[in-house]
């Protein structure tokens with residue numbers, strides 16, 4: 001190991017950034033000094049935002065300073081603007097230069113609404129719109145409500161949760177005369193978790209009277225009808241959708257046509273030296289917290305080894321873990337899509353992974369449990 005602590009700049013303050021920060025501190029201890037470059041002071045546990053409009057506990061929000069008070073790090077309240085690879089510094093929006101031995105880009109992605117006129121559910125930002133929609137449902141002002149996965153969105157689980165929760169809410173509140181539909185380009189619901197899980201989710205939609213339009217591409221909503229490509233139209237006076245994501249501009253790094261960073265299996269950014277990336281900003285198509293944490297774990301080991309620690313790098317091997325709420329009980333779904341031993345899928349009402357949380361991760365999930373997040377339902381511990 002080097003004598004002086006290595007300088008690692010981690011840009012971001014979400015799942016991937018925190019997993020990297022915690023991992024580096026655990027693995028390298030006093031041999032590393034992390035500068036967390038993030039304009040925000042809070043960390044929002046977004047997966048639980050779906051229950052909030054229905055009276056669930058609001059998505060937990062942590063103050064980063066409190067949360068990380070025991071970690072060795074500096075919080076730089078600024079934003080990543082670019083990376084100068086020849087002089088090896090991170091450039092911030094306000095013009096600061098942060099020198100690094102290794103840098104990690106974990107700044108997430110921008111959410112772009114695709115269906116104009118829809119309630120766009122982006123986590124906490126979608127709670128108000130969804131709550132207003134429930135008020136309209138209660139007032140009898142909604143007759144045909146459609147949930148739409150726009151083309152290009154791979155992680156659609158939150159929208160299934162919203163649809164199921166809405167159906168239960170309608171029943172509990174005695175609202176009648178509402179037709180619900182679910183439109184998705186997926187061949188079948190949550191197909192990426194395999195056939196058994198997909199069949200189960202399709203059955204849940206069916207039981208709740210939600211009409212399913214699979215392998216369908218919604219492209220226009222005019223306030224009365226939803227147009228599907230090529231020429232189907234379904235009645236919809238309100239639409240709830242999830243956004244498509246794209247990457248922020250980062251000067252000095254190669255980005256793909258959607259603004260994402262291509263990386264190798266260890267998170268090393270294509271064309272860069274000692275610059276890594278993890279999470280939604282990478283070009284990996286599934287934009288999911290568990291995946292972000294797994295990518296971050298690969299980055300931690302790669303950086304640790306590069307800095308001279310006795311650690312064996314382990315490439316990112318994607319294993320999807322999805323915890324679907326909104327059914328009569330939580331449904332755990334797991335898909336090993338690493339290809340290591342052929343793809344394998346599992347679905348169960350019993351937990352399929354140890355921490356039973358919505359976002360996996362070696363360090364973050366254990367850390368959050370210690371800081372009061374209950375396992376899966378959003379209830380404070």
Ligand SMILES: Cc1cc2nc3c(=O)[nH]c(=O)nc-3n(C[C@H](O)[C@H](O)[C@H](O)COP(=O)(O)OP(=O)(O)OC[C@H]3O[C@@H](n4cnc5c(N)ncnc54)[C@H](O)[C@@H]3O)c2cc1C
Pocket residue numbers: 011012013014015016017037038039040046047048049050078079080081106107108109121122123124157158248278279280281287288289290291292323358359360
């Ligand atoms: C409603 C909803 C439900 C979800 N449910 C699940 C689920 O059940 N399970 C699951 O695994 N995933 C779920 N996800 C997805 C999950 O939240 C994301 O995939 C995950 O948060 C991505 O982590 P990240 O660290 O890449 O980005 P983020 O968590 O988005 O964090 C990005 C961070 O970077 C900061 N930042 C932005 N720009 C800059 C900049 N220029 N410089 C410095 N910092 C910057 C932001 O402030 C933020 O702190 C859900 C998402 C939503 C919206």
